[in-house]
Amino acid sequence: MGVFEEVAIEGHEQILFGYDPVSDLKTIIAIHSTALGPALGGTRFFPYKSEEAALNDVLRLSKGMTYKAAAAGLDLGGGKAVIIGDPRQDKSERLFRAYGRVVDSLQGRYITAEDVGTTTTDMDMVRRETKWALGNSVALGGSGDPSPVTARGLVAAARAVAQKVWGDSELAGRRFAIQGVGKVGSAFAQQLAEARAELIVCDAYESAVQAAVENYGAKPVEPDEIHQVDCDFFSPCALGGILNEDTIPELNCQAIVGSANNQLATDHDAGRLGERGILYAPDFVVNAGGLINVYDELHGYSRTRALYRVDAIFDATLEILNTAEELGINPNEAAIEVADRRIDQIGSLRKFRRDGDDRN
Numbered sequence: 001m002g003v004f005e006e007v008a009i010e011g012h013e014q015i016l017f018g019y020d021p022v023s024d025l026k027t028i029i030a031i032h033s034t035a036l037g038p039a040l041g042g043t044r045f046f047p048y049k050s051e052e053a054a055l056n057d058v059l060r061l062s063k064g065m066t067y068k069a070a071a072a073g074l075d076l077g078g079g080k081a082v083i084i085g086d087p088r089q090d091k092s093e094r095l096f097r098a099y100g101r102v103v104d105s106l107q108g109r110y111i112t113a114e115d116v117g118t119t120t121t122d123m124d125m126v127r128r129e130t131k132w133a134l135g136n137s138v139a140l141g142g143s144g145d146p147s148p149v150t151a152r153g154l155v156a157a158a159r160a161v162a163q164k165v166w167g168d169s170e171l172a173g174r175r176f177a178i179q180g181v182g183k184v185g186s187a188f189a190q191q192l193a194e195a196r197a198e199l200i201v202c203d204a205y206e207s208a209v210q211a212a213v214e215n216y217g218a219k220p221v222e223p224d225e226i227h228q229v230d231c232d233f234f235s236p237c238a239l240g241g242i243l244n245e246d247t248i249p250e251l252n253c254q255a256i257v258g259s260a261n262n263q264l265a266t267d268h269d270a271g272r273l274g275e276r277g278i279l280y281a282p283d284f285v286v287n288a289g290g291l292i293n294v295y296d297e298l299h300g301y302s303r304t305r306a307l308y309r310v311d312a313i314f315d316a317t318l319e320i321l322n323t324a325e326e327l328g329i330n331p332n333e334a335a336i337e338v339a340d341r342r343i344d345q346i347g348s349l350r351k352f353r354r355d356g357d358d359r360n
């Protein structure tokens with residue numbers, strides 16, 4: 001499929017290709033929607049096998065950001081950027097500064113932040129060329145690593161699910177099976193341990209598992225067994241696509257709340273979960289804490305305000321679960337419905353012209 005056909009289907013507003021021959025920067029920025037505000041989304045630095053693969057990824061991810069921001073009730077649209085390259089070898093000051101100038105050329109229509117393969121230090125470098133780079137170091141007034149805040153949003157979502165399923169938001173004594181105890185998963189384990197929940201964990205790295213066992217009293221299981229664990233919550237905090245036609249019949253949980261993006265392998269899998277009576281809290285709703293945190297930098301970062309907004313993931317999750325029940329649809333469809341409704345209603349607000357403003 002050609003680029004224009006692809007854009008026509010998903011309704012992207014703009015795609016920008018940036019190249020710097022000296023640093024070999026190859027970047028694609030996709031703005032999916034600015035209906036609710038500037039398009040915010042991270043920069044993924046990844047050794048894509050082809051330019052087509054990079055383009056497909058940025059188109060898919062930028063659309064996802066539109067829905068994540070809309071469902072979280074933020075005044076933000078959706079966008080994303082990719083840089084084609086190996087993050088372990090191809091990073092340089094020149095590359096990030098060249099990238100910063102490409103971002104700056106969009107004058108705030110797109111705002112970037114860190115993502116897979118980029119760090120707060122990288123964003124500090126981009127920031128030297130544009131004010132439209134967030135996720136900066138704490139020392140520079142930024143919000144730093146978003147992972148503990150993302151984990152806090154997961155706790156809020158799990159409480160909302162507990163409220164819906166058991167009529168009580170208390171998490172003490174609830175069993176969580178966490179797949180992946182990396183940056184988000186380990187912070188989630190810590191906060192759940194503080195809430196006196198029971199933890200079962202796995203990770204591809206033994207040291208990560210050991211840390212969760214020693215620090216939070218978690219029980220370890222093998223990575224290929226985690227989704228089968230008898231538990232209240234299964235929490236995918238590693239990779240996408242974990243909820244699929246092979247794993248769903250093997251699940252032994254009541255509900256799913258996790259940070260991983262794109263947990264459902266296909267849209268049909270939301271229906272499969274429903275048929276098994278497993279309540280799925282949509283990933284893009286429950287993992288919005290990192291986005292909410294970075295968004296706060298736009299207003300001069302206040303951790304108190306950011307956490308206050310992240311805790312509202314409790315209400316956002318409940319609203320979606322209630323909407324699903326009312327409309328007889330699955331929670332994933334309900335989340336899209338809630339986001340679409342907001343984009344429609346707020347994005348179509350009447351415009352009042354002033355000062356000879358002749359823009360459309």
Ligand SMILES: NC(=O)c1ccc[n+]([C@@H]2O[C@H](COP(=O)([O-])OP(=O)(O)OC[C@H]3O[C@@H](n4cnc5c(N)ncnc54)[C@H](O)[C@@H]3O)[C@@H](O)[C@H]2O)c1
Pocket residue numbers: 146147148150179180181182183184185202203204205208223237238239240259260261287288290291
């Ligand atoms: N960091 C954030 O604030 C944030 C925000 C929103 C979404 N997410 C998403 O949450 C997920 C986790 O993010 P992170 O920042 O913690 O990444 P991370 O790389 O720090 O952690 C992922 C962990 O999963 C482990 N892992 C990988 N494959 C595994 C497997 N097959 N079985 C078990 N463990 C496996 C890795 O060893 C690693 O420890 C990602 O999908 C990410 O896109 C993160």
